[in-house]
Amino acid sequence: MLVLGIESSCDDTAVALVEDGRVIRASAAGGQEALHAAYGGIVPEVACRAHYEVMMPLVEKVLKQAGVSADAVDAVAVTNRPGLVGSLYVGLSAAKGLSWALKKPLVPVDHIEAHIYAVHFNEQEVHYPYVSVVVSGGHTDIFFTQGATEHTLITRTLDDAAGECFDKVSALLGLGFPGGPAIQNAALGGNPAAIDFPRGSSGPDGTQISFSGLKTAVLNELLHRGFVLEAQRNSGRKMPHVRPPRPRRRDATLTFGVKMPLADIAASFQEAAVDILIRATVAASRRAQCRNIVLCGGVAANKRLRESMQKACDGRHLRFHPAPIALCTDNAAMVAGIGFHALLEGKRATLDVDVLPNKDEKRARREGA
Ligand code: KG4
Ligand code: ZN
Numbered sequence: 001m002l003v004l005g006i007e008s009s010c011d012d013t014a015v016a017l018v019e020d021g022r023v024i025r026a027s028a029a030g031g032q033e034a035l036h037a038a039y040g041g042i043v044p045e046v047a048c049r050a051h052y053e054v055m056m057p058l059v060e061k062v063l064k065q066a067g068v069s070a071d072a073v074d075a076v077a078v079t080n081r082p083g084l085v086g087s088l089y090v091g092l093s094a095a096k097g098l099s100w101a102l103k104k105p106l107v108p109v110d111h112i113e114a115h116i117y118a119v120h121f122n123e124q125e126v127h128y129p130y131v132s133v134v135v136s137g138g139h140t141d142i143f144f145t146q147g148a149t150e151h152t153l154i155t156r157t158l159d160d161a162a163g164e165c166f167d168k169v170s171a172l173l174g175l176g177f178p179g180g181p182a183i184q185n186a187a188l189g190g191n192p193a194a195i196d197f198p199r200g201s202s203g204p205d206g207t208q209i210s211f212s213g214l215k216t217a218v219l220n221e222l223l224h225r226g227f228v229l230e231a232q233r234n235s236g237r238k239m240p241h242v243r244p245p246r247p248r249r250r251d252a253t254l255t256f257g258v259k260m261p262l263a264d265i266a267a268s269f270q271e272a273a274v275d276i277l278i279r280a281t282v283a284a285s286r287r288a289q290c291r292n293i294v295l296c297g298g299v300a301a302n303k304r305l306r307e308s309m310q311k312a313c314d315g316r317h318l319r320f321h322p323a324p325i326a327l328c329t330d331n332a333a334m335v336a337g338i339g340f341h342a343l344l345e346g347k348r349a350t351l352d353v354d355v356l357p358n359k360d361e362k363r364a365r366r367e368g369a
Helices: 033-037 044-066 087-102 112-122 162-172 179-186 212-224 229-233 253-257 261-289 302-313 334-344 358-368
Strands: 002-007 012-019 023-031 075-081 104-111 130-135 140-147 150-156 292-296 319-322
Touching: 002 044, 002 087, 002 302, 002 334, 012 044, 012 140, 023 044, 023 087, 044 087, 044 212, 075 087, 075 112, 087 104, 104 212, 104 334, 112 130, 112 150, 112 292, 112 334, 140 261, 150 261, 150 319, 162 179, 162 212, 162 253, 162 261, 179 261, 212 261, 261 292, 292 302, 302 319
Parallel strands: 002 075, 075 104, 130 292, 292 319
Antiparallel strands: 002 012, 012 023, 130 140, 140 150
């Protein structure tokens, strides 16, 4: 069965054609990084318009790449939750139009479930149940997963998502957007033990996750070193959310202004973020009594996280399954893949289906609130 997947929940427009939830026949994407870089983060209105421009050309491109006509498509799967409202509407509208014109089922998909499904494109088959660690720009959630669409939340971040923290710290360091890859590069050759950034409290059972303390600690460290203004100068723009350091006496630089290579600061931050995630993952595995660990979402592309998580799992006899690097950040293959299984479960929608931008709204609806 050929499922056409459409993804537009945030700032990536992506379309893919996947056979039986397993074989990627064709895939194409249009990132918007350059458009948002000037603002230091994603601007919803800009994202929405950019999706609108490239969506249908991407559909055409994917069909051409796969060498099939639109009639060959058996179902259209699309992310309709959670995400930016305008961005979601572009994908859902395109999917509705295609489903109606082709007379094929429309399958709405949850973006987080799609991220988790990405692991099933690994060559080695991953069996249920497993603990899913979803680390992206908008989410840091750990689930106990018993099937393609069966996830029970174990824990989630109390504040910022992991990717959001990478993005904000990258802005502080003047490294630009998106922050994850920028920090990973800046950290190369740096000493991860140079600064002992706080890992926050792990809570009574070790599963508590929080990134806001780490972000503030980096800011304080930079202010202390008189680094922030320099970073702002380097990036060539003002960052209004960063308070400039208080003016110091001339000789204060000698007392407080300890210079440190950017690589050491980036590596130390990355190490702390990785430690927070590993600690929560190990605790979640213990709580769920499950030894299979799946890592997915944009931050799962981080090499240090993958290596350290592998080591942590090996040392505890846990089986570690990271999603393929190319399918960690937003893509449409994962949407088509989960869409195939959702369709088998009868989860097709009518043409009045709407977007659900907010994850809490989704939870509230599930709970019948
Ligand atoms: O999953 P994703 O593409 O979009 C969301 O659903 O949010 O994740 C994007 C996030 C961004 O915050 C980006 O900085 C982060 O993933 N990211 C990384 C890396 N590549 C992307 N974070 C750390 N290291 C990376 N190599
Ligand atoms: Zn995502």
